[in-house]
Amino acid sequence: MDTTSAFEGLVCPGTDEHFDAGTSHHPEGRPLDAVYDYDSMTLSREQLESRPTGPAKYAELLPFPPDARFTLGEGATPLVEAPALAESLGVGRVVVKDEGRNPTGTFEDRGLALAVAAARQHGAEDVALATTGDGGQSAAAYAARAGLTSHSFVPTRSTFVTKAMINVHGGDMRVVEGRYPDAEAAFEEGAADEDWYSLQEFATPYRHEGQKPVMYELLEQLDWSVPDAVFYPFEGGSGLVGMHKGAREFRELGLVDDVPPLYACQSTGCAPVVEAFEAGRSSHDPWEVPDTVCGGIELPDPAGGELVQTALRESDGGAVATDDEDILESAAAVASREGIEMSASAASAASALWSVADEYGPDDTLVLVNTSAGTKDADLLRSHLMGQGF
Incomplete structure (x- = not known):
């Protein structure tokens, strides 16, 4: 994997068990968290202030270098x-x-940009999630940027804008009758039979x-x-x-x-x-x-x-x-x-x-x-x- 120098892998916050950077998801479904060697960093306020906005600004504190990510210009918001x-x-x-x-x-763009980059690093071809709407639109956009196929499960009440844009970005969308828990249940049922990389919150640490x-x-x-x-x-x-x-x-x-x-x-x-x-x-x-x-x-x-x-x-x-x-x-x-x-x-x-x-x-x-x-x-x-x- 192409990772930044201070990125040391992942840890399970509940058990303190460590996993290497090649791990995509916890084998038992628990959350994972990225860990870094902070002692190797010498960041100062002046250094950060001198850097231009963009994916490289906080590179040391993220797991993948800028050229391993698929930016659409997210971040640097006013x-x-x-x-x-x-x-x-x-x-x-x-x-x-x-x-x-x-x-x-x-704001979903920030997290899903990194999660999609991780999926690509882990060799995934399809990414999937249940979403109230915004996350599906974002996932579809970043999957398109990375050359992956996205699958979004959204409840019927999700807004027309987000549902339309999931399709516009080329994403596969399943509109599920009911509310978010119904979409989540449909996602879990669908994912059980497919080789999809989960983008669910805290399923992926990214x-x-x-x-x-x-x-x-x-x-x-x-x-x-x-x-x-x-x-x-x-x-x-x-x-x-x-x-x-x-x-x-x-x-x-x-x-x-x-x-x-x-x-x-x-x-x-x-x-x-x-x-x-x-x-x-x-x-x-x-x-x-x-x-x-x-x-x-x-x-x-x-x-x-x-x-x-x-x-x-x-x-x-x-x-x-x-x-x-x-x-x-x-x-x-x-x-x-x-x-x-x-x-x-x-x-x-x-x-x-x-x-x-x-x-x-x-x-x-x-x-x-x-x-x-x-x-x-x-x-x-x-x-x-x-x-x-x-």
């Missing part, structure tokens, strides 16, 4: 100031890490590994200061776990002094992570009756439960659930006050911030991660406005 939001919330500063600017309009640069970029864009909180719409655990790992690595390398508190944001109609955090449990129980219009965060039994709770607790963060009506209203408010387009699911972060704003003050810097572009949910957001009489 950090957008939101002064009107800060003023209305009574806090010092609000900034939006706008992941909707990625090639397919979603989706959360590919999300680390969100945090690298964020901390550099904040001039190496650690924000007082980062609000992440819980569209799966890979983003949150990856950002937490990225912050820990920067602290390990002496680039920052601390890890920012991370908050998982969900809908009250489907909030297993929030429920587990508030109960002090190490992992969540499946949510029995999911019911939210925000399809990207309707995950009743998300993968990586223990890793997610560990990231929240070790970062001194938390978990917040708000009603769908508040989430949709927050998406409209961010767009109308700041011009920033957030999808309905992504707006759960803004809604969560509004609900806990009184815990912060004029000296605090707060970050919203916009996980996907507002155009993904244009019909839903417009329908909400029409219901308000607009």
Whole structure:
């Protein structure tokens, strides 16, 4: 395999068992995590600041070198100031890490770019996943770039945009009646009979590994200061776990002094992570009756439960659930006050911030991660406005 010099292979966080870089998935289905020789790195703030944006910027901290990846220009997303939001919330500063600017309009591009590169390195010809929608579009795009065939299992409620673009990218798509768990069950049934490389969250270690640069970029864009909180719409655990790992690595390398508190944001109609955090449990129980219009965060039994709770607790963060009506209203408010387009699911972060704003003050810097572009949910957001009489 073509790997970077500091990449040492994989470890099972639950058992501390080590695997070499040629391992694609844990033989018993448990999550794996990439490990590196940090002592061999001599990264400094000045070095990173002098490098151009692009796939080579954080090369030492990723498993595969730039020429072994299949970039579409993902990453290097802007950090957008939101002064009107800060003023209305009574806090010092609000900034939006706008992941909707990625090639397919979603933060999923980062993780799936790396996971598809791993699949190619492992000799796969077909990649597959169950997805609420965005991940399928992203996987189809990167599989096309790498010369692989993608198979996506999506629920009927997935948006027209994502389903259409999966096909446009040449991906094979199975639309499954019902919600995400039904798509997941169909994926598992289909995968049992096929030689597919799984791109499921935490089945491959490379989706959360590919999300680390969100945090690298964020901390550099904040001039190496650690924000007082980062609000992440819980569209799966890979983003949150990856950002937490990225912050820990920067602290390990002496680039920052601390890890920012991370908050998982969900809908009250489907909030297993929030429920587990508030109960002090190490992992969540499946949510029995999911019911939210925000399809990207309707995950009743998300993968990586223990890793997610560990990231929240070790970062001194938390978990917040708000009603769908508040989430949709927050998406409209961010767009109308700041011009920033957030999808309905992504707006759960803004809604969560509004609900806990009184815990912060004029000296605090707060970050919203916009996980996907507002155009993904244009019909839903417009329908909400029409219901308000607009």
